[in-house]
Amino acid sequence: MLPRRRRSRGEAGVGGVPGPATGRSARGGLSRHVGAQRHGRGGGRGRRAGALHRSARPSHPSCGEGQGRQEEEAVRRLVVAGLVLACACSRSAADHEELGDRAYAAGEFRNALAEYQLGLKAHPGSADLSAKAGAAALHTGEYALAAAQYVALGQTDRSRAAEAADGLERVVRAALAANERNAAATALQGLRAVSPSRPLGKYTRLAALDAAERGDTAAALALLPSAVAAAGSGRTADSLLFVYGMAAVRAHACSTAVPAFESVIRRQREPAIAEGAREGLGLCALIEGQRLLAAGKPADAEDWFRRASAPGSPPDVVRGAFLGLGDVKLAQGDIPDALENYQQAIAGGTPGDTIAQRAHEKINAVGKADAPSTTPPKSP
Known part of the structure; x- marks a missing residue:
């Protein structure tokens, strides 16, 4: 149905378009029924009066008056x-x-x-x-x-x-x-x-998934809990819960992501979704460990790095976890364990990849720190 608008008094027509006013045509001109106003008998008298009026004007106007009338006429035409x-x-x-x-x-x-x-x-x-x-x-x-x-x-x-x-x-x-x-x-x-x-009702799920795909993390985190609650089956709920956990990972909100992933893993309703939840859990654990290590809390970071290196985590997440464990051991003064973890971070990677390169740099730094000084002692 065509949307309607409010009509004011005197309006008519389709869709709220004003109709022609009384006595005027739709084009805005005069109506056919008012011809006497255009061609009445008084027209002749008007022309004769106009002629007499023009004849009464001075036959030779001054230059100033003529120029003024020309300027006035030009302005009138523009208006x-x-x-x-x-x-x-x-x-x-x-x-x-x-x-x-x-x-x-x-x-x-x-x-x-x-x-x-x-x-x-x-x-x-x-x-x-x-x-x-x-x-x-x-x-x-x-x-x-x-x-x-x-x-x-x-x-x-x-x-x-x-x-x-x-x-x-x-x-x-x-x-x-x-x-x-x-x-x-x-x-x-x-x-x-x-x-x-x-309320979006049955469209909440679509809106939530669209927000997640677009990378609109705030919208996804706001919509997904409602979508999970309204899911028609356990598998659908787990799928949405996994998406919710991944959105939380992108927002670095591991305290939100971890319970979501653990819930999916615990129920085991869909193997593929559970596998993805394990990978998400490992990624989140790695992010949390790195955050705690940067905050100067190596002991707290160690637990998260070990969770990130557990079976089921993606290979690069595991290697990143070993790199983090090496930093933890180095901060604790355990050089042998630090070097061992750095070596495990190199294993399984490709030559020159980012993780391997960083592990080599750390091993070299530890070796230089442990190397004996080549500067001869000063004689007393």
Whole structure:
């Protein structure tokens, strides 16, 4: 249904377009029924009076008076031209809206959309045109464009935010039915922007996954718990819980990620998801160990590094954990254990990779520190 706008007194027509005023044509000129005003009998007397008036003027005006009248006439023409241009532009937007309304009513949605877009070019920021363009785009299957127009409606006129949100929900439903997941996700983003407090219901999962894929960690962490709670099966819940844990890892919030991963691993509902949770747990443990080591807490960091080196962690995470354990032992003054851990960090890597390079640098630094001094002692 075509979005309606409020009509003021005296307005009529399709889609809220004002109808012609009484006594005037739709083009803004005089009506056919007021011809006497244009061609009345008084016209002859007016012309004769005008002629007598002109004859009464001085036959030889001064140069100053003539130049003044020319300047006045030039200014008048500029003013009239500006008014004509302004009226033409305003009529252009209204004409496109009226043509769009007619096409929409006839079911010619593509033509209606084209007219509404032309109207928006002539009158940018029109909430009415944005609403109508969104509805027409929804009918033509241009879901991303429909979402953009409804977002524009909600941002242009905050009093119509609920209307814009309703339109965006319709876009989400239609896009999902057409298997256009990206367009549906775009509409959900717009819905959250236009009406942040509006519950997403069954669309929460899609919005949460879209936020995670886009790297919008804050949105993902806010939406995923609700998506997990509304999951229809245990496997779906574990899958979403894993995504939640990975979003927390990206936010360096291991205190949030670790319980999520451990819950998935403990239930073992889906082997592939449980394996991913083990990898996520190892990565998070490595990040936490590095954080504690940088904070000057090697004893606390050691426990996390050992968890990161446990079976199931990715190979590079394990090697990074051994590199961290070497730093822990070095800080504790245990040089042999430090060198052993550095050697394990080198094993399994490719020559020249980052972890191997850092391990070699640390081994060389330890060797130089332990090497005997070559400077002869000073004689007394």
